[in-house]
Structure formats: structure tokens, C-alpha cells
Amino acid sequence: MENINLCQLLIPEIKQLIEEKNLQELKKVLSEINPIDLAEALPQFPKEQQLLLLRLMKPAQLITVFEELNPPEQQFFLEHLGDETIRPLIDGIPAETVAALLNKLPKTIVRRMSKLMSDQRTHTVAMLPVFPKSTAGAIMRTDFITLTTDMTAKAALERMRANMRVRRDMKVIDALYVTYDDGRVAGAIPLHTLISAPPEIKLRDIMQTVSGFKIPAITDQEEAAKLFTKYKLTSAPVVGPDDRLAGVLTMDEILKIVQAEATEDIQKLGGVEALHDPYFQIRFLDMIKKRGLWLSVLFLGELLTATAMTFFEHEIARAVVLALFVPLIISSGGNSGSQAATLVVRALALKEITIQDWWKVVRREFVAGLVLGGILGTIGFLRIFVWGLYTNIYGPHYMGIALTVSLTLVLIVMWGTVVGSLLPILLRRWGLDPAVVSAPFVATLVDVTGLIIYFVTATFILRGTLL
């Protein structure tokens, strides 16, 4: 990718130009760099120089850079930049970002920002609806252009042009939604339809209604993301409790949500509570809490293995050789169970399978478990048989031990597979998150039952010889 490292390449040149105080040239160099790269490179400059760079950026660039920064950096710049830099900035960033800033910043900066904002902006920000976190309403954009059904195509285009003149530096939303006079959503018009329509035609006659989804603002953001994926939307109108158009949900927000959701599932499947923050940004104690809790729960479950083993202490004492295969057996059950659980959890998340399919899944996994268990059982049998034949480590009854271990492997792999696949579906059925059935969780469950399967099998096969 050509532009990717442009900024990194230019850093020495930028530093040079700063030293030479060649601001004209510096301005030109900056204007060629992608603002997201600029934001990424910013920490490599001392604070003084960062301020200078921000002052020299074009407003459109400055807005994107500012949105990429984290809150303390944003506060620093709002405190130290001059009025002439801040004015276009706070008029250009989305109203939602401004509202969030006003809520978080110290009073002195808030007062200064309020003074610099245009009256219209102040009004927009004050009127912003507030929706709970993680809902469509909380992540939608509200700076959409209002079009109504009885407008002509020409008038609609004129309104768009006028809007762009005012907010030249803003990212404009290409998705246009048409409302009735009372603000309820009537349909959608792609921009390309609008420009090729006859000038005097009414929007109601060219708008699309079929795929005109309305997403209620209180919809969970993950549900909204699922709609985007299923219906291949690039944007969608969000409606408030009064059913009136409240905002527009765009694809870039959805992509973020899809990524975050996958991260959560991955972390849960790994036996960690979802961190919700990047690895280096989460506070150490928070991370310990999120890992320690699950680790302790699993540990308490695993303590039952000690109890189960105690039951068979007598058998172990008589045939110590049985103890040698305990880790091998319980881990095989855990591994096959974690495979099944992972596949089913992800398939549920992607809606490839539903709870109605539980019987089809169990049937499939039962057979899969039988085959996989057969494979491991065969390897296990051969290993013990061959070692037993040529060495004396397993004693004279190696044949019985080989049989015990391989039969147990078949049973335990089948058991792990069925439990691992059924449990996520059951959780979903009970309204819980299937991703809780992590690899460690299944392993713990199968460990306890697996030990019982092992020693009961051993008792049957080895009675009269070893036991």
C-alpha cells in the first residue's frame, strides 16, 4: 500500500522543516498526509511541536486528527490551541462528539468552547437525544439532511448543495432518507438516483420503500450490526420512540461493532471475561479481576476432580499404573469438547444454526465423537500395546490397560463432543450467552466426569487381574 508509511517516511523531513521554521513548506507536506496517519505519528513529536502541527493543518484534516486522539490529548489541545483553530474544529466535529466533550471537560474549557460555537451548533448539541450506551441511538449520526416526500428532486439537490456550502469540511452522509411532514421515515433515496431523476419529480415517486428499514434507537448495537450484515446495508435510518427519524447509522460504526463483538466472543471462549479495552490500555487490576474471577470459578469446579480421585484412591493404590494415564485421558475429553463448543458457539453467533437445530447438531456431534474417539483410542491402544510388548513399564497386564485406556478414550471423546456442542445451545435456549462455554469451561466439566468414566471402565475390564 503506497500511502501507508508515507507519514513515517516524512517524519524526519517534518522535524527538519520545524527546525528551519519553514512553515509554508511544512503546511504543504502536512496536507499530503492522511490524517489518520498524522494522528498516529503525533506522539513522536514534543507537545510544543504537536500544537504547531495542528495549527498548520487544513480544517478537514484537523477534524479527523482530533477525532482519532484519546480524551486527555483532546483536552490538552482544547486548552492550548487558539480561538481561530478551535472555532472550525468544534463546528466541524460531529455534534455527538461535542456533547461528549462538554460532559467530560473541566468547566473553564467548556465555557470557552460554548463561547466559540455558532448559535445553531449550540442549539443542535443541546437538543441531542440521549440514548443508553450500546444502543443504535448512542452510535448514530445526527447531522443528516432533512428531505420530505413532497419535495422535488431539484429542491432536494439544492438543499444538499446549500448544506455542503455551510459544512464544507464535514464528512457528508451519502445515504439520504425521506420523511413525511411529521418526521416519520417514508423511504430512502440513494444519491445517484436523485441526480439522475427528472428535476420536477416528487421524492415520494422515486424513493425506495422496500428495504427501508427503520431501526428503533433503543435497539442493541449488536442487533443493528446483524441487520447490516444480513441485508447488506450501507446505512440505515434510526427512529426515536415517536417513530420520527432521529439519526443515521453508518457502516464505519457497524464495522467497529462487528470487530468488538468478535473480540468479546474470542475472549470469552478463551475463558476470560470480555476486557472491552485494548490489551495495554486496560488497568492491570481490572484485567486481574476479569481473569481471576473465571480462573477461580474453574478452579473450584476442578477441585471436584480431587474429590472424584479420592473415591478411586483405593484402585490407584492397587494399580498405580492407572494414574499415569489420567492427564492423557482428561485432556483428550477436554480438547474434543472445546472443539465442538467453539464450532457451535461461532455457528450460533453467525446464525448458521438455531436452537431448533439442537437434535441435528447432537446427532452429528455424536457420530463425530465416535469417529474422533476411535482415532485417539486406536493411537492410545497401539502406544500402550507396543510399549507393553517390548518393555516392562506397564507390567504383565498391559493388554488390559491398553483396552481400558482406549475404550475410555472413545467414551470420553464422545462425551466431550456431545456436552461441548449441546451446552452452548442450552445456554442460548435459556437466554444466556453461549460464549460462556469456553474451552476451559468444557474441559473442567469433562475432567470430573471423565475421571469417573475412566475408573469405572477400569473396574470392569481389570477386575480379577489388576484390581
Place this chain on the structure above:
Amino acid sequence: MENINLCQLLIPEIKQLIEEKNLQELKKVLSEINPIDLAEALPQFPKEQQLLLLRLMKPAQLITVFEELNPPEQQFFLEHLGDETIRPLIDGIPAETVAALLNKLPKTIVRRMSKLMSDQRTHTVAMLPVFPKSTAGAIMRTDFITLTTDMTAKAALERMRANMRVRRDMKVIDALYVTYDDGRVAGAIPLHTLISAPPEIKLRDIMQTVSGFKIPAITDQEEAAKLFTKYKLTSAPVVGPDDRLAGVLTMDEILKIVQAEATEDIQKLGGVEALHDPYFQIRFLDMIKKRGLWLSVLFLGELLTATAMTFFEHEIARAVVLALFVPLIISSGGNSGSQAATLVVRALALKEITIQDWWKVVRREFVAGLVLGGILGTIGFLRIFVWGLYTNIYGPHYMGIALTVSLTLVLIVMWGTVVGSLLPILLRRWGLDPAVVSAPFVATLVDVTGLIIYFVTATFILRGTLL
């Protein structure tokens, strides 16, 4: 979501209308349903009725429905629909889809399709560049509108309009790219910029160049998806080996890739080779292969636990009580290791950490392991101590056993955490996929070493009492 179940609700009505042969009304009902819902509902009708429904759909709807179907269904419809239905269909679906169909279908249908295609379409399809699977070139769209730098805004809009008249039913790409006369990419123009520009201005004077990424067609699709996420792109131009504009990559493809990538990582972390197909669609034997291979590899690794245990058979025979805690100890190491591995693998995938950070990660995980091990060690100590105090199951030396188990827990959790976090970084360093370090993989690794840690610790603490 209001429209979601519209189709399901309407199915009885549709069946009724089919029986009544009320085609006029049926056509009206169909036109109100989202084509993706229609495609989903189609299998609920007998084949005869499916053909009727497809004949009654509007061309735009038909195209989307067709693209949603799987290849055997597509073939069925191409065989059984009349010329008048097929003509707009094959002129409307993307050229890439047509090319793929022509490659797969039986000769008789290919001949018929070729006859029905417009000359221009036949030419476009024949000229389609072929790029390797999973590259940007393989997933880009090639039906973009060609604009050059010395065109005026007015001429560009005129070309767009003309294009839309020809391909009225097509999904039009809103992202417009401008090329030099020789076809090399010069810049991008958002449609809203174009419509608000003065009519006589040249495109070169209003196009954006700064964020004008060019993605080479042979770029891996996952790399392309990373660019979209980082730079918040909604589309990007793809260039061929001659550096000329070859196609456009759009967000809906990228969303699919991001989802598929997360699925792959999740499956690998669960100890399965990536399936690449939905759960119920992958062939049973293929699934067994993908699971059985890893399961067998892990099993072979786990066989080393039996070897390790054999070394300490003598100690177990003298103190059977030691065997009781083997599952507890190795699973604790495995669980903490799988947590660390999961976090690091995902952080690497999201570029939250890089291989340069390895030392920071190890330091953090070392402390985390110490704390987490301390927690588990304390629980373990208390459990054995209390049981030992009030019962006789652990014999007279329960204090020594409690000490051995809790100290081992601290060591093994630290070991698991450090190994689990370091290994993915090492794999990335060696150019391998970090997601191979699955929960089962780490567990297996830690199991073998954990047993050694356990029995060595036991030998030190219990020498002279139990051992």
C-alpha cells in the same frame, strides 16, 4: 425491526394467492418484500411455485434473490426460467458472478446464456481479469464508471446519468474514482462533491488525492480489510499490475471478510483447523479431518504426560495422595495459559500489540501470573488444610501436601501465563499464524511441564515425610 418478519408473515398469504392464481395481487405483495427475505423463504415453496415467484419479481429484486441462492439452486433456475426472465437477470448480476457461473455450469446452459447476453456484456465478461483467490482482485467489483482528470463536473454527472439509464436495475457504486488518460488512478470524488461543484470545473481540481489509496489487486483480502478498518474507508480503488484502475473494493465485501477472519481465528483458538464453510454445509468427512488432525497432534503431545508420570511412578506409589491433585494442577496451568494466549492472539490480530512489545507483554503477564497463581494457591491451600484438619483423607502429612499443591499452583500458573503470552508473539515473529496457539495447544504444553514442576516441588517439600 419492523420489516424483518414481513416475509414469514406473508407466506400463508402468498400461498393463498398462488392457489387462487391471483397473479396481479401476488406481484404487488412480492414487490413489498425485501429480496433477501424472499431468498430465505424460497425453500418453503415447492419448486414449481418457486419458478412462478421468480417470474413475478421485479428485475432488481430478482437479481438480489438470485445472488443470495447457492449454486445448485442458481443452476436449477437458469435451466427452467424463460428467456424473458433470464435476459435482464444475466445483464444485471455483476460480471464477476456471470463469469463464475459460466465456468461452473453445464455446456447446454452456458450456450443458452451466451446467446441471451448483450454483446457488450459478453465482451466485459470475457475481458474480466483473473486474480488468485482471497486477493483484493478476486473480490473487487469491476462495473465502475470511468472518469478522467480533464472531464468537467457536468460531463461526469452526464456520464453517470447515462450509465444509470442503461443499467437501471444495478446496484450503482457511489464511490467514484478519477484516472489519468492512461488509466492510472489520480484521485477520488465523493458523489456529493460532484453535485455541488461548478459545472465547468475540471475533475482534477476537485478530486481528493490525500486519502486516495490504491490497493494492488494481488493484496491479500485480509490486508485490504485492515486498511478499511484503519482508515475508515467505505470503498477503495484496486489497481492491476500495470497500475491502472482495475476495480473497486466496497464495504459489504470487507464486512464479510472481517467476519470470516474472526471465525477462522475463533476456530483455530478452539483447536480446530478453520472450516471455511458454515457448520451444516461442510462435508462430514472434511470436518472430521480438520478436527481429527489437531486432536491427534495434541494427543501425541499429551502422550508425553504418561511418560512424565512414569518417571514419578515411584513417588506416586509411595504417596498415592499426590495423584489426587494431578488433574487440578495441570488444568489450572492450562486455563491460565489459555487465557493469556487468547488475549495476546486477539491483540496481535487487532494490531493492539506488535512483536516489538514482547518484553512489555511478558513482564505484565509474569506479574499477572504471580497474582493469579497466588489466588488459586490460596484457595487450594485452604481447601486441603481445612479438609486435612477435620478429616483423615489426606493422612497425617496434610500440611506438607497443602504446601506442595499451593506452591505448585503459583509456579504453574505463572509458567502457563508466560508461555501462553509469549508463544503467539514468537509464532508471529517466525512468520507463522499466532492463532495456532489454541487453548488446547497451550494446555497440552503446560500439562507435560506442569507435571514435572509438581513432582519436583513435591520431592523438595515432602522429602523425609511422605517421600
